[in-house]
Amino acid sequence: MSDQQLLGYIPNQTVLHRLSGAAKLICFILLSAIVMVGYDTRFLLAVSLFSITLFKISEIRWHEISFVVKFIVVFSVLNLVTVYVFEPEYGVQLYGNRHLIWEGIGRYTLTQEQLFYGVNLVLKYTATIPLALIFILTTNPSEFAASLNKIGIPYKISYSVALALRYIPDVQESFHQIGYAQQARGMETSSKGKLKDRIKGTAGIVMPLIFSSLDRIDTITNAMELRRFGTRKKRTWYAEEKFKRIDYLAISLVAGMTFTGIWLFAVNDGRFYNPFV
Template identity: 50%
Template structure:
């Protein structure tokens, strides 16, 4: 329906990325994420970021699909940067051991070291986002569940995650309908109302939403019980695939990237940080 409802929707297409098994994608995602999280070397982070944007292009994800998520993430990153600057404006100097001041903000000195540290950190966060989006948008919820189960997450928890993703659009639709019908009864949620009233009024939507969602839950849980769900300690998955050559390749590549980043830190930088100031 509208864009909001497509926030997390799985993108049906047939690309090399879509063809990888969910488990492979999850492990690759974790490898690459660990790589950028471990290393504070902006060269590594940028390389991974370029690589993942390339992958996004390969998996035919359009910008319009992820625009909303990108906006949220940007807001988060910027807020994070501002706050961390005001809390520890000297952190960069502590890490890199030098201090090159070039400006003052509200009496706090801004150093190249601090700037460099914060830019590095921003790119670290920013480079994880395309990876996460690729994983979410190219893995259907069932495969997602089976891959979670594949790395050792309890299958009941895994299915719960998958069902949540599955029914998310339905519940959003319910929410939308309830919202409109309550609005017809005179509900005002705009900023015109006082904060307490707005809180009270939003209950008028949340309560029916909870009850109608509980109806859904009862039906689906009965349906699952009747077909033997949770009978055994383990279960198999219809969607799980045998690892193909491409899967192995993807695992090896992302594994190598991870090892390479660790090596860069250990042998070249001799620390997790890349220090251009000495």
């Protein structure tokens, strides 16, 4: 195994680790949905602070997520830049006002409305990214599959989801191993090389990674077929856990936050909180 931290389940004894996988899934879906749909800045800020607090409680360390966070940050910045490039006054259209900050060049101006819209997008990322990382890093795949099956999802689908969660660190490990092999052949993929050489070296990892992944999938499929997986309508679970009081409390809390977000739709006469009125 490489010395890089792999993005997968990390055992611990925090309150978030003790929540059942199904409870965490329900909470994650509810909060992510209301955050993605709504644009009330006050609500987004509150959920962002809530997510950051949960992240602190989960005791996830920076070196365990640094790579994926940097990747997400780059993607988020590109998304913000793309929004501005294609529609530099989209915020003006949304909020119905135009308060100019910078005249700019041609149609590329900077307005308070566009800046405010960009802040909302940043808050959406800040609210949802920690939740996704918490879900992945604190959820035991086997227990999660059992929880999904318990709430009515067919066990074949539940087991597929569990395999996908287990497969994330495997893919990362293969990526690093292939990268080290490429470096041994003189292809630069480390941070010491030039950007052009690193891009070229990383591109050379893709095809071997795809073929190794397909080979692993074929091995797992054959093993499951040999064990007659899917021949029965039901199955038992070794890691199954019943809903506990803490699960109901967590779902109730998140449901309350979700209904608050929905209530704000009525308060704002729509999805957007408009301070420019």
